[in-house]
Amino acid sequence: MQHNTAACFLAFSHFYSANFFSQVMMPRRCLRLTVLCCAVLLAWNAQAQQSETPATEAAAAAPLKAEKPMQTVEVKGSGYDPRRDDTASKMVVGSEEILKYGDTNVTDVLKRLPGITVSGAAGRSGGEIRMRGLGSGYTQILLNGERAPAGFSLDTLSPDVIERIEILHAASAEYSTQSIAGTINVVLKKAVKTAQRDVKLGVGGGRDAFSSNGNLQLSDKDGIFSYSLAASFYRYDYHYENPKDRPALDLGYLPDGQQNLLRRITGTGDGRSEGINLSPRLNWAFADGDNLTAQFFLNGGRSDNRSHSRTDTLLGARPDYDTNDGTSGNHYVFGRTDLTWVRKLDGGAKLELGLRASATSNTADSHPLGYIDGVGLVLDRNVRVEASYSSLSSTGKYSTPWMPGHALSMGWDGTLSRREEERLQREQALPGGRPPVDSDEHFDADIKLLALYAQDEWDITPRWSMYAGVRWEGIDTRSAGDTFEAVQQRSSVWSPLLQTLWKLPDTKGDQVRLALTRTYKSPSTSNLIPRRSIATNNSQTEPDRVGNPNLKPELALGIDASYEHYWADSALLSARASARRIDGYTRQGLLFIDDRWVSTPINDGRANTQTLELEAKFPLRAVLAAPVPALDVRASISRNWSQVERVPGPDNRLDQQTPLSGNFGLDYKTPDGVLSTGGSFNFRTGGPVRITERQSAYTSPRRDLDLYAVWKFDAKNQLRVVVSNLLAQDFESNTSYTDASGTVARNGISTSSPQARATMEMKF
Template sequence: MQTVEVKGSGYDPRRDDTASKMIVGSEEILKYGDTNVTDVLKRLPGITVSGAAGRSGGEIRMRGLGSGYTQILLNGERAPAGFSLDTLSPDVIERIEILHAASAEYSTQSIAGTINVVLKKAVKTAQRDVKLGVGGGRDAFSSNGNLQLSDKDGIFSYSLAASFYRYDYHYANPARDLGYAPEGQQNLLRSSKGTGDGRSEGINMSPRLNWAFPGGDNLTAQFFLNVGRNESRTHSRTDTLMGLRPDYDTNDSDGGNHYVFGRTDLTWVRKLDGGARLELGLRVGLSNNSSDNHPLGHIDGVGLALDRSARVDASEKSVSSTGKYSSPLIPGHALSMGWDGSYGKRDEERWQRELALPGGRPPFNVDEDFNADIKRLALYAQDEWEITPRWSMYAGVRWEGIDTRSIGNTYDEVQQRSSVWSPLLQTLWKLPDTKGDQVRLALTRTYKAPATSSLIPRRMMSTNNSQTEPDREGNPNLKPELALGIDASYEHYWAEGALLSARASARRIDGYTRQGLLYINERWVSTPVNDGRANTQTLELEAKFPLRAVLAAPVPAIDLRASVSRNWSQVEHVPGPDNRLDQQTPVSGNFGLDYKTPDGMLTTGGSFNFRNGGPVRITERQSAYTSPRRDLDIYALWKFDAKNQLRLAVSNLLAQDFESTTTYADASGTIVRNNISPSSPQARATLEMKF
């Protein structure tokens, strides 16, 4: 009898979806034993993280663009103001979805793209996992733990992911201030020696309950709780070698914050006649954040001249509803339509007191409170059409409206309404007479709405006020930025796990928002303003493949991956050169290698990430500079048996210092602020056990 072997090729969303996306699974997320999500994302193609290596708090960017151009979602919904992915343990994440072009189902506030972090769900088999980890280096020490539980009983299944973290740090932060007269002679030289130390700690919990009823109906309850606190202390001593002294020669500050973020998601999926499907969702969120800050300023020869105490209490409540109806009404089409509506309310109180001290300025005491109501409503319809087995097309349209109203005791009521129509078109064509060549094209209209804090005309004061360290204030007249975009890509698949791709894109942004700098009542104030049009272009190249895909002879089980991104942008109302968007990263790249022994007991590898910086012209008078960032990370995973394994990792092996500079120049001269952030390697060890 003849034997026939049938092999099924699994569905690959990156290769087979009409919409361009990349899925990062839990295995890739946990590979290096990272303790925060930003370290995971920095190794992915086309994604950069701002700031110094080895320090938390960097901004996640696609196409090198910051300032909210990249949309960050948690389970498909925007997280509240103040929530940071740095506080989210990678162990509670099931996958990360990266969408290069907008889709109608998600918000189109995604000029650069969308990163959707999906929390873990129930699995089909029982799971009992415990992970304990420690890490540290010259500047920091961390500890973390994770618990994973899941099981199934009939139609009911559950999962629980819980984690804790603690991070202690001590950093040096030297800085210099330089000044030059219009003729070029130096007239200012100040040198600062600063330190910062503190601790952050918190817990994450994400239980999930699921009922799969006969007939295909499904009910899911997903909960997420994020609780933590931060404590910090800073010290800075400034020595003036030439020119004017700062407001305070020595600055000390201690402070901290406590936060709670919770969300409940209820989702019901109902299967209807004819293959139709109805999904309904209800989400309720609550967050509280309280912070204290106590800066002290000393003047040589005078003593203590500033003693300020400030406290901020903020809370945010939100409720949202989503619905999606999909139907294969027409053969070859996947039609769907839906809504996404939410209401949020944010309340904030700020209290500040200053002591009257000899040699100091008159006390500036404030009691501020404000509340903001944010209403959002979106309606969308989309269709994915399989024109032929090799050609598919996605078409969608989304209307999204936002109504923000804010009122406080120190300013008049502010109301901002905006709405955007976003037509979207994407297509995938698998080239004839090939097995793995395909091209994609996308046309999109996206936007970026101003953050609520950017609309509120409240002043946040700096200690040593200057052109390079100004106060900050919102602008109630700020308008959304609108963008037209085009994306095109070529992909070549030639073996299992082997990919070559090239992607090019461009965006035209109207109503571009930049930080303006004003001099008001003898203080420098930074405020956002709309300033005309900007253009951005990106070229990305990526390759990933197992070594056996390119060498015929028997070779070790080595997987290679590499990518490089080149970004350009031009702000029309800012003179060049270097008039880039929001300090856009011009070039970034990744290279990685993974090896697994034949018995599968040892897996090891490493990655090198590069992000250059360089000068950028912000306005005619303002410019900035950031140094390149190079990260070298390695890891090893030993499997002792089927239930126990040890993961070791070393990050930031190159330990390069990070430098940033801010410059202001006008007819009276030039002032330069230069900051240096030293770094050091960090080692981590994680013991992973199953029961």
């Protein structure tokens, strides 16, 4: 069995790698047959190993059946729970929960967690990750405690290489305080406890998509040395079509309500994305307690897309192009190296030093074509963008129990990074078209970041602990290009932080938390650079985009309070309330410059946001005395409010904030452990939002229903089956602009379908 499994995996890996790196596209039907044959063979081998017992083994085992079975004694320890015992508010999601639904990207994992939402349509990969319903940089995303570089997306990260996900509702001095909404820290696998050799192969698909993925995990120890290797690949093919009976619409109305514009937009699209992840780790644990670790991460992939759209004008002015065709492609490579040395000192003190280097390369090509009825092809544009990002970071942390009951730590985080980008545009001169615009643009940006922090956590009494910290961050951004003057912006922020945990007297599991924080949001490099991105059909709802070098950081004062009740093993009820006051709020302004609509970010006064979250998780046996199945229940609901002071209401929400979201899930495992199954339902509301006095938007609600089942053949082989997006709801969005001349709006719709996925998981 082991030889057959390994041979099948190596054959499949060889097929995939040869296909990927040689860039020879195999027809989808052949790929499906190859992967399905591997999955069937692996399942058959696992079942055969379970059912075929040699006669000598059966004969030897027969006398044992008559013997008295050995008694089993189960010992449970309370252990350390960071969510319950840490003074700083933190929720930790382990690898078992991460892998439960066999997700192929991290965003699908995060959408099921309390208080987290993912924007976009159901059943589609990607989307913006949000805490408290806020995106656009308000939610901080970290990779191993460090901000991910520009151009890196969590969608390209396989859940199999993740050890845990940490959710920090209140800021911590140890991490960056660019976390107005909160922090999500994705920690890659590190610890090597026992030798491990795992292989996973999966296939999935639905009406409009097909995917395949594989994962290999290797780890072992030899004396003071240990190593681990995680490798994975994915491929995703998709096709979409705007329904002809419900097309996208461009609408226009005069001030008196009379309609003066009606366009129907239909189209299709298809494409493929594929990539690999490699995450090796080397570790030396010396006898004196010192530890040296080298961790590497490589992420590479490509995508190719084709699109077609047709605009039929029934009333009013026609667009610049009646028909748009286009192709686009993207190739990227991201690499990162972390070196960490931990030195044990006298008196329980510890020194941690880290050196990190990362590099990203991204090449994007696009080829839009525009047609006018009766004229023909009038736009033929080729654009290539080559971007690179590199950084070098140094971190240090010294921690010591400097007084009885106190745990003091202090440290630094310094980063030097550079971003370079070249954009080459060429257009053909065509009859009936506009004069061609050819351009060669280049810019580079140097970013320097330095952070210093100190924090102390102490136990005032056995039931009352306190956390106090302060962090200073300074950022210096300098950029220059051949189409704009050199830009430099410096900013620095002091962030005092205070958190406390009080375990209520005369109770076993009741406790309250309180946190006071000062956080901020720094402008992204792309928002600072005054380089214009051109829209094909320029309008109020599809404007050009340009950065603003005068942007300032947004500063926020926050308060968080929560109550937690633990009453049984793995049983929790909690309620959390929070509020943020944001000064220097950044929104997208819309201007009319040189006969074109241009969107640019601007600071615009103050905004306020409030959140109320309720969460419950418990085994059903903890609340019902009668014998019940071994069901684990989890549920959460979050309500968010916000107000932008300089935008008239109603619906003047911050950053199109999600007003209401929730999750409900059930998990069940049979007594013999052969079958595990469960389901998850999560939802989020949308509704209208007033972005500015003249701009408005609308998004429809989103509801996801996912089911999973894991059939365990034996200790080394199991099959995981998942059905996701069972509700297959359409997703609608709308943007509109209103001024003295009337209203212009665009309505869009995205369709989806249920997806099924099967993964064979083997240990050898």
